[in-house]
Structure formats: structure tokens, C-alpha cells
Amino acid sequence: MEFLTTLVNDVNGLVWGPPMLVLILGTGFFLMLLLRFMPLRRIGTGFAMIWRGRHRGDAATGEISPFEALMTCLAATVGTGNIAGVATAIAVGGPGALFWMWCTALVGMATKYCEVVVAVHFREKDKRGEHAGGPMYAIKNGLGRKWLWLGFAFAIFGGLAGFGIGNMVQVNSMAQALEATFHVPGWVTGVVTMILIGLVILGGIKRIGVVAASLVPFMCVAYVLAGLVVLAVNVDRIPEALDLIFTHAFSPIAATGGFAGAAVMAAIRFGVARGIFSNEAGLGSAGIAQAAGTTSNAVESGLIGMMGTFIDTLIICSITGLAIVCSGVWSSGKSGAELSAMAFEVSMPGMGGIILTIALVIFAFTTILGWSYYGEKCWEFLLGTKSTVPYRVIWVIAIPFGAITQLDFAWLMADTLNGLMALPNLVSLILLSPVIVKLTRDYFKNRAEAGELSLQGK
Template sequence: MSLINQVNGLVWGPPMLVLILGTGFFLMILLKFMPLRRIGTGFAMIWRGRKRGDASTGEISPFEALMTCLAATVGTGNIAGVATAIALGGPGALFWMWCTALVGMATKYAEVVVAVHFREKDERGEHSGGPMYAIKNGLGRKWLWLGVAFAIFGGFAGFGIGNMVQVNSMALALESTFSVPTWITGVVTMVLIGLVILGGIKRIGAVAASLVPFMCVAYVLAGLAVLIVNVDRIPAALDLIFTHAFSPIAATGGFAGAAVMAAIRFGVARGIFSNEAGLGSAGIAQAAGTTSNAVESGLIGMMGTFIDTIIICSITGLAIVCSGVWSSGESGAALSAAAFEASLPGFGGIVLTISLVIFAFTTILGWSYYGEKCWEFLLGAKSTVPYRIVWVVAIPFGAITQLDFAWLLADTLNGLMALPNLASLILLSPVIVKLTRDYFRGQSTELSAQTR
């Protein structure tokens, strides 16, 4: 535990945070801030991507691919992660989460573009992509070890961060709110997840497309209800967030005080944990989408970061600061629950618990596919069925066991996924820029032809 703690401190320390933010900013400059200028285009692409295209170009629709990505990212990070950042870094941490998301849109765009551009078909004729394939097919054999490293980190990290940790959060939330025994949560979740993932990416995509939009809208509406109750406190909350992003905050109530570095560190780290920009995972799901253009997939993929952090995490963070419970000394999901309960007495905590359960459930679905593709890259398609069985069997154990070590190890492996991914994005940046330039130049030519 002590050794992993030290490694974790290095993995998520200032150098890694600078590397992730620096890579995102570097890509944003190269792309001439295109991700920020094309947010409207991204939403339009999501709407257009609801229809599944030619089966020869992918297994699921671009919309289902985005929902699978959101299924994996919209999870405990949006509820517990945001609260932890504020509890340890103060309200200013939310500002740094926003910065991480805006810069992360360029990173997420680039990840998806190379994942789709360098994807390949596996032995079953299904499309496979992600950082490991981008490294293998984009950088060549001499860099293959980087792709192998990513697949190993992702293959093992999934069992912690995307499986056991998620079901553990579900089980504890249901036990504290509805007195449901943890083992029952584990068994029911195991059965439901098994029914979905044994059907492969098509069934995962279909379930994600049904559940994710509903859960996101429902949670945003509940969060807006909290903000409406506290509408008179919103200006003061925003003042706190912007002020303490750049100045230390003194101890108050149960809050121990925090330096600016703490706000930056926890804001950036929890922001990355929530939206996964820089980890490379989004490209794995987007590569299964029916598309013949990597840039269009990238425009859809980058919107996952915007929806996840700028919309959903902001709702959680503002609810915590506006309700005044941020300085209570609570942390994690308990702090978010306190914010909702304080503003919506009697059912605020219940709403948050149900949201946490659905978020965690969909995260298990999304990450099951990420892990599957990592192991397929390492061991071939023959590993798929054994992997799915092990993934499903691990769920009840996650529900009933103490996971401090599993959480720490998975968090460390999750961070290590960023290293091969960021290296490949920097090395492949000329390809990303060329594909982007060619796509928008072609669009301009098309428009001018239509005008004539």
C-alpha cells in the first residue's frame, strides 16, 4: 500500500498534470482553437450521428459510440470526484476543472481522430481502434512496445476503476439510503451487466444510447432544481470559485484550508478522472462507430468532454458551493448528497443515490468494452469470451469487499495509461493537423460550389 501510494503520488503529481494540460494546450494551438470554435458543429454532428451508417464502416452508430464513451466517463467522478476536488482544494478547484475540460476537448478530439484513422478489423470482422492501434499502425513496429504498455495498463485498470470501484460505490450508496445489503447489489448488477456485455458492442451501444441521455438530462434537471432553490447565492458562489482559483482559502467550518496549488492539483486530477481526456479510452469506443471520416468522429468525440465536465460536473460543483455545505468537512459522494439534501429536503439525497447507481452501472458497461479491446490487442480475439466471464464474476466481489488498495492501484494504472497515449498524440500531431485541415478545406470547397 505504501509503495503504490508513492507511485500514485508520482503518477498524479505535478509533472503528469503539466504533461496532460500541456499536451492539450499544444494540440489546441496546432488546431488553431478549432475544438472551441466548432462546439456548435459538434452538437450538430451528434444529432446527425443517430442513424447507423454502412455496416462495413463500423458496428454501432456514431451517436451510440458517443453514448458508450459517456457511459464510461459519466460516473462516480461526476458526483464523488467533483466533491472530493472541492473538499480538498476549495471552490477554486472547479475553475481548474473547467480549464482542464476546455483544453481536454483538443486532446479528446485528437485521440478519436487517430483511433478511427488507424483502426483495423479483427478476426471477427469487427473494427478495433484506440491508442494501441494508433501507435502500431501510425508509428510503426519500433513503437509497438508503447501500444503494448497502454493495453496492459488499460486491461488491468478497468477491473478496478471501471468495475469493482463502481459497483462498490453503488452498493454503499444503496445500503446507506435504502438499506439494501451489499451482496444483493453485487449479484443483481452481475446478472444485468452479464446480459448486456455478453451481446458485445452492439448491445452495449444500444443500452448506452437508451440509458445515458435519460440519466444525464434527469441529473441536470435535479441539479438545476438545487440551483433554483439557491439562485440568490449563485453570484457569491461564482465569486468564490474564481477568487480561490488564484488565491489561498483559509480554514472555515470543517474545511481545513487550501493553497492555490491544491486547487489546481485536485481540480485538474479530478477533471481528468471525470472526463478521461488524455487517457485515450474514448477512441476505443469511437473506432466502432459507422463512419468513413475520422475528423467527423473526432468532432463527436470531443463533445463527450464538454457534456461530462462543462455541463454535468459544473452542476454538481455549483450545487455544492451554492448550498454552503462545501466547508462542512464531508468529502466524496457524502458531500454531494449533503448539498442535494440541504436544498431538496426529503428526496434530494435519494435523487443523488439513484443518479450515482445509474452512473456507476453505465460506467461498468463502457469500461468492459475498453478492457476487452485492450486484452484483444494483447492476446487476440480468443480472449474475448473468457474476459467477459471474468469481468462479470468480479462484480459481486467489488460490492462486498474493502477496496482501498484496489482503488489506489486502479487509479495509478489509470494515470499510467496517459503516458503512451500522450506520447503518440504528440508524435502523430502532424497527421491530426493534416486530416483536420483537409476536411475543413473540403467543406469550404463544397460550400462555395453550392453557393455558385
């Protein structure tokens, strides 16, 4: 077992090491250039599309509304990474890590846009008549049979990673937080979560979409408001915090307090890695949910999908990061969710820790919902629709075990598989980039000719 752990740890170092991070960032920047920075110029259009996408539209073009599809994506991405992941990046890389997290999100918007465009454009209907899409279908239908092995690789990585990163790790974080704050036994958290998740996912994507559309906007807004209270309490420290963030994005930071000090490379590595872990831009997962949306145009789905990265990282992760730096606890020597909780507790004594625990629990719960669908579609690609019911049952049964089990190896394995998902996805995006550019150009050209093109973003 020790040999296996060492082997997986070495692979993990490669997967989340500098070469992979350069590949993910480089691909995002390459796609951003091809699109002539359209994702950044069309942020306003993206928000408008989200508002318009609240209605389900033609049932023949999808199972859930574009808004519900985005909320399902956010359900999967807005999780422990937004609380514990951001804190870990700052604890190891210093305040400068937050700057590199922002950079990751900006280029990641182009990556996420392209992932969704190809997922929707190359989606197909399964034997039940439901739409199925994602990197594996984009590879199958866009690149042809000679690349099919790459689609199978993505599905295997995603199908296995989901049980760790999207299931057991999430409920384990919930159980630890509830036990530490409210003294709730881990097995109780596991059983209750199992029942609630089971009631939702056994109803399929339509029920997941409805629950996500109800829960995700509320949890995001509530968390942002709580974070703004923390920033308001420390408003006089905001200029100093921003100075720390921008200064130490490019220069080393010395040891101070419980902080051991960090080189610039640590800020870049952990800022980029935790940013990708949080918003999943480059991993290809978002396209799986967006492919179920009611839409007749892949570009419109892409404009909605790219906003998930904006909301996840540039809004929610920023709130966490700024709260940690402004409150001054970043140099305490703490890490993970404990560091985030300390930032809130210091600013709102008696309430901050409770608020963060509740946020962590809801974030983790919705992540289990979103990833259940991702995993389902991966296994469906590998084994067909006959795998759906057994998969859902196994997914639900795994939850209580995650709540009461030591998951160090499971976390390491899942984190490695999660990162490996990026390889097939990035290769397919680069190879299919001419298709993406053509679809994008044709869409905006048609809108301009129809007199519907918004002046915003020009």
C-alpha cells in the same frame, strides 16, 4: 503488504502529481494551438454531428452508430467521478478547484478530438470482422513496430485498470450508496448488477451501444434537471458562489467551518486531477469506443468525440460543483459522495439524498458497461480475439466481489494504472500530431470547396 501499499501510493503520487498534470494540460494546450482552437470554435458543429450521428449508416464502416459510440464513451466517463470526484476536489482544494476543472475540460476537448481522430484513422478489423481501435492501434499502425512496446504498455495498463476503476470500484460505490439510503444488502446489489451487466456485455458492442444510447441521455438530462432545481433553490447565492470559485482559483482560501483551508496549488492539483479522472481526456479511452462507430471520416468522429468532454465536465461536473458551493455545504468538512448528497438534501429535504443515490447508481452502472468494452479491446490487442469470451466471463464474475469487498488497495492500484494510461497515449498524440493537423485541414478544406462549410465557428 504494507510495503506494497506504500510503494503503489508513492507511484500514485507521481502519476497524479504536478509533473503528470502539467504534461496532460501542456499536451492539450499544444494540440489546441496546432488546431488553431478549432475544438472551441466548432462546438456547435460537434452538437450538429451528434444529432446527425443517430443513424448507424454503412455497416461496413463500423458496428454501432456515431451517436451510440459517443454514448458508450459517456457511459464510461459519466460515473462516480462526476459526483464523488467533484466533491472531493472541492473538499480538499476549495471552490477554486472547479475553475481548474473547467480549464482542464477546455484544453481536454482538443486532446479528446485528437485521440478519436487517430483511433479511427488507424483502426483495423479483427478476425471477427469487427473494427478495433484506440491508442494501441494508433501506435501500432501510425508509429510502426519500433514503438509497438508503447502500445502494449497502454493495453496492459488499461486492461488491468478496468477491473478496478471501471468495475469493482463502481459496484462498490453502488452498494454503499444503496445500503446507506435504502438498506439494500451489498451482496444483493452485487448479484443483481452482475446479472444485468452480463445480459448486456455478453452481446458485445452492439448491445452495449443500444443500452448506452437509451440510458445515458436520460440519466444525464435527469441529473442536470435535478441539479438545476438545487441551483434554483439557492439562486440568490449563485453570484457569491461564482465569486468564490474565481477568487480562490488564484488565491489561498482560509479555514472555515469544517474546511481545513487550501493553497492555490491544492485547487489546481485536485481540480485538474479530478477533471481528468472524470472526462478521461488524455487517457486515450474514448478512441476505443469511437473506433467502432460507423464512419468513413476520422475528423467527423473526432468532432463527435470531443463533445464527450464538454458534456461530462462543463455540464455535468459543473452542476455538481455549483450545487455544492451554492448550497454552502462545501465547508462542512465532508467529502466525496457524502458531500454531494448533502448539497442535494439541504436544497431538497427528504428527496435530495434519494435523487443523488439513484443518480450515482445509474452513473456507476453505465461506467461498468463502457469500461467492459475498453478492457475487452485492450486484452484483445494483447492476446487476440480468443480472449474475448473468457474476459467477459471474468468481468461479470468480478462484480459481486467488488460489492462486498474492502477496496482501498484495489482503488489505489487501479487509480495508478488509470493514470499510467496517459503516458503512451500522450506520446503517440504528440508524435502523430502532423497527421492529425493534415486530416483536419483537408477535411474542412474539402467541405469549404463543396460549399458545405457552416458559418458557425468562423
